[in-house]
Amino acid sequence: MTAHPDYDIFIIGGGAVGCAVARELARYQVTVALAEAAPDVAAGASGRNSAVIHAGFNNRPGSLMAALCVQGSRGFPALCDELDVPYKITGKLLVAFDEADLATLRRLKDQGDRNGCRGLRLLDREELRARLPRTGGIGAMESPFTGVFDPFQYTVALAENAKANGVDFYLSHRVTAIEKGPEGFAVTAGGTVFRARRVVNCAGLHSAEVSALAGIEGYRIYPCRGEYFILDKTDVLPMPIYPAPKQGAGGLGVHLTPTIHGNLIIGPSAEYIDDPEDTASTGPVLDRLFREAVQLLPGLERKQIIGAYCGVRPKQAPPGEGGYWDFVIREEEACPGLVNLIGIESPGLTASVPIARMVAEILGRGMDLVPDPSFDGHRTGILRFKDQAPAAQAALIAADPDYGEVICRCQTVTRAELRQAIENPLGVKTVAGIKYRAWATTGRCQGGYCLPKIAQMLTEDYGLAPEEVTYRGEGSALFTGRVK
Numbered sequence: 001m002t003a004h005p006d007y008d009i010f011i012i013g014g015g016a017v018g019c020a021v022a023r024e025l026a027r028y029q030v031t032v033a034l035a036e037a038a039p040d041v042a043a044g045a046s047g048r049n050s051a052v053i054h055a056g057f058n059n060r061p062g063s064l065m066a067a068l069c070v071q072g073s074r075g076f077p078a079l080c081d082e083l084d085v086p087y088k089i090t091g092k093l094l095v096a097f098d099e100a101d102l103a104t105l106r107r108l109k110d111q112g113d114r115n116g117c118r119g120l121r122l123l124d125r126e127e128l129r130a131r132l133p134r135t136g137g138i139g140a141m142e143s144p145f146t147g148v149f150d151p152f153q154y155t156v157a158l159a160e161n162a163k164a165n166g167v168d169f170y171l172s173h174r175v176t177a178i179e180k181g182p183e184g185f186a187v188t189a190g191g192t193v194f195r196a197r198r199v200v201n202c203a204g205l206h207s208a209e210v211s212a213l214a215g216i217e218g219y220r221i222y223p224c225r226g227e228y229f230i231l232d233k234t235d236v237l238p239m240p241i242y243p244a245p246k247q248g249a250g251g252l253g254v255h256l257t258p259t260i261h262g263n264l265i266i267g268p269s270a271e272y273i274d275d276p277e278d279t280a281s282t283g284p285v286l287d288r289l290f291r292e293a294v295q296l297l298p299g300l301e302r303k304q305i306i307g308a309y310c311g312v313r314p315k316q317a318p319p320g321e322g323g324y325w326d327f328v329i330r331e332e333e334a335c336p337g338l339v340n341l342i343g344i345e346s347p348g349l350t351a352s353v354p355i356a357r358m359v360a361e362i363l364g365r366g367m368d369l370v371p372d373p374s375f376d377g378h379r380t381g382i383l384r385f386k387d388q389a390p391a392a393q394a395a396l397i398a399a400d401p402d403y404g405e406v407i408c409r410c411q412t413v414t415r416a417e418l419r420q421a422i423e424n425p426l427g428v429k430t431v432a433g434i435k436y437r438a439w440a441t442t443g444r445c446q447g448g449y450c451l452p453k454i455a456q457m458l459t460e461d462y463g464l465a466p467e468e469v470t471y472r473g474e475g476s477a478l479f480t481g482r483v484k
């Protein structure tokens, strides 16, 4: 086993929260490392969700969830601008189908007002029809500052900016042991022992296990799966529409959400499962999703479906109880120096940066966090050909002929963009990592045309042997050998 130089702070988990914590700590004169079990960031819930910037009316007044979500929602546009992440403030409608739903909407409006959400408004049947003629329902609540964004690119952007500001990333490094000594912690990750003064546990679904590695037992995470359908590009819906939520449900109800990339997603379901890694899509649940979606937006057709995916919530509320328990974000008294983040379910993406600030504040009580004047929070992402005006496209092609070759036809992604995705600052070379960075293979043909071309770029341009090309790391090789 190899030993590694010391760090001041060691973060476990490279989801949106771990990466936000990494970026937040990069503002200070401390050495920071982040270990992620998967070969890329955003491999857990952060890459598998509804991608909604929540306003904060769903959460109990006085809870961390409410306060951090409202802060996150207000800061999200500026944050996305700083990190070059696509987002759009669309607004959102919560639709009522009966009197009980209308009462729920009144309660949510009151709760949202108390939480500091801006502009919440109740709409009657006529106003709802005028806003969305195809929608069923007898009334609605409008939340004008809800939005949508790309959560994968968001997490990548946080990580890249943290790395540019000095944080070391260790991908494919699962943490398997944590020992607490008088001087701090010895953390074993990917077979290497790292020494650190402080440890921040952002391990999502595995946060209770990671806490137990450090000797803090007693947390329990119940995985709760949410399945989705992805529909082909459409402009039928300008904003997310949700049903009024039901008491004690594991999630917010099956909703329809236009994605930042122009597709529509239906979901998620809420089903408690045993295996946190079980991200299967299942026929009966998907059938039910579609039925519920048609109630919200009559006229949807199954032939519009191009894919399915699912995400798993790290719930603290047990199956019989449902609903939400508040985020746990605390330094453990029985293990000073360990900051645990437990049960970071929705709205964890929206709240990720305020959560990270709270972690920095907790750490700052026990160690000097001196601002680093060289910190630069700006990050530039891949320059998207299809988003440019014709003159700018011509200039791009003149400067770099690879902008003139479209590799993903469904999403108009050029060779130049894929090259930038492959040369990503975190050094990720999986097909999934390139797919989500460049947004290739995600269209109607689901990679039928461009996936082999991307694999070819990885082998011919970047020197990987075909057998080394994987979809998502170990166990997902795309090729097993030559046939001729």
Ligand SMILES: Cc1cc2nc3c(=O)[nH]c(=O)nc-3n(C[C@H](O)[C@H](O)[C@H](O)COP(=O)(O)OP(=O)(O)OC[C@H]3O[C@@H](n4cnc5c(N)ncnc54)[C@H](O)[C@@H]3O)c2cc1C
Binding pocket: 012, 013, 014, 015, 016, 017, 018, 019, 035, 036, 037, 038, 041, 042, 043, 044, 045, 046, 047, 048, 049, 050, 051, 052, 053, 054, 173, 174, 175, 176, 202, 203, 204, 205, 206, 207, 210, 225, 226, 227, 268, 310, 311, 312, 313, 314, 344, 345, 346, 347, 348, 349, 350, 351
């Ligand atoms: C179905 C669904 C819909 C959602 N919709 C929204 C939404 O619209 N808006 C919103 O704001 N929030 C939403 N959320 C919530 C949001 O996705 C999560 O709160 C957020 O992504 C949590 O981020 P995280 O970094 O804590 O966890 P994760 O993204 O799960 O990251 C944890 C990471 O830790 C790693 N890890 C685990 N164990 C170890 C170990 N031993 N060593 C090293 N690494 C380890 C994992 O591989 C993983 O990458 C949704 C969640 C789900 C499941």
